[in-house]
Amino acid sequence: MPKVKQVNHVAIVVEDMDKALSFWRDALGIELHGLRDVPAEKSQVAFLPLPGSEVELVQPTTEDSGIAKYLAKRGPGMHHLCLEVDDIAGMLSHLKSKGVRLINDEPRTTADGKKYAFIHPESTSGVLVELYQIS
Amino acid sequence: MPKVKQVNHVAIVVEDMDKALSFWRDALGIELHGLRDVPAEKSQVAFLPLPGSEVELVQPTTEDSGIAKYLAKRGPGMHHLCLEVDDIAGMLSHLKSKGVRLINDEPRTTADGKKYAFIHPESTSGVLVELYQIS
Numbered sequence: 001m002p003k004v005k006q007v008n009h010v011a012i013v014v015e016d017m018d019k020a021l022s023f024w025r026d027a028l029g030i031e032l033h034g035l036r037d038v039p040a041e042k043s044q045v046a047f048l049p050l051p052g053s054e055v056e057l058v059q060p061t062t063e064d065s066g067i068a069k070y071l072a073k074r075g076p077g078m079h080h081l082c083l084e085v086d087d088i089a090g091m092l093s094h095l096k097s098k099g100v101r102l103i104n105d106e107p108r109t110t111a112d113g114k115k116y117a118f119i120h121p122e123s124t125s126g127v128l129v130e131l132y133q134i135s
Numbered sequence: 136m137p138k139v140k141q142v143n144h145v146a147i148v149v150e151d152m153d154k155a156l157s158f159w160r161d162a163l164g165i166e167l168h169g170l171r172d173v174p175a176e177k178s179q180v181a182f183l184p185l186p187g188s189e190v191e192l193v194q195p196t197t198e199d200s201g202i203a204k205y206l207a208k209r210g211p212g213m214h215h216l217c218l219e220v221d222d223i224a225g226m227l228s229h230l231k232s233k234g235v236r237l238i239n240d241e242p243r244t245t246a247d248g249k250k251y252a253f254i255h256p257e258s259t260s261g262v263l264v265e266l267y268q269i270s
Binding site for chain 2: 001002003004005006007010012013014015016019020023024026027028029030050051052053055057074075076077078081083091094095098100121123124125126127
């Protein structure tokens with residue numbers, strides 16, 4: 001049986017990265033470990049790791065992406081919850097067999113080789129859940 | 136300088152606990168470590184710990200609580216992010232000195248002795264942030 005290992009990250013969609021960093025980095029004191037453009041997601045992402053999991057701040061860089069539309073509709077706030085699993089392909093088949101609605105039926109691969117897939121909020125009580133398999 | 140230690144939990148507000156558990160416990164396979172009425176929060180809470188942090192499912196048990204109103208307005212989904220800190224009183228003074236808007240100026244105490252306080256989403260890019268000091 002495929003298994004959820006831990007929370008990998010919580011992604012927060014922000015309107016203004018500088019303002020967001022003034023809270024999350026400067027006021028709370030969480031160290032910023034990188035601020036990168038992620039063209040595949042039409043976003044700029046700030047990575048603020050904590051032991052065990054990470055806070056990610058995501059600012060859309062275009063107006064036509066899914067995350068830009070989410071921001072326009074719902075405002076800034078928590079966007080998705082990413083869970084690390086040990087076997088993403090197995091977990092996706094298992095979830096499918098349980099009738100869970102998936103956004104990605106098959107794992108996709110990030111630029112740095114991590115496998116990921118999203119589960120539809122309809123099946124999760126309103127949370128956009130991302131699954132990650134790191135190794 | 137007070138410090139954020141880790142993500143303690145992510146709280147998800149749900150309309151229907153059984154339906155929520157059918158995904159989070161039964162489909163994802165995260166073990167349920169308790170399902171408790173929390174009268175102070177007018178909620179029933181399901182605790183699903185993972186190594187390092189926890190998923191909490193929260194179903195309002197009355198219609199007049201803050202969380203019930205949140206559910207009515209925004210629908211189910213992520214409600215707050217809880218960060219464990221080493222010195223909550225110190226962190227609250229520090230945040231105040233930085234101009235961060237707090238919901239609780241002073242730490243409150245849970246029934247089981249944990250100190251907690253909430254930060255207003257206005258200062259955090261839209262996230263209701265809870266701080267916890269466990270020991």
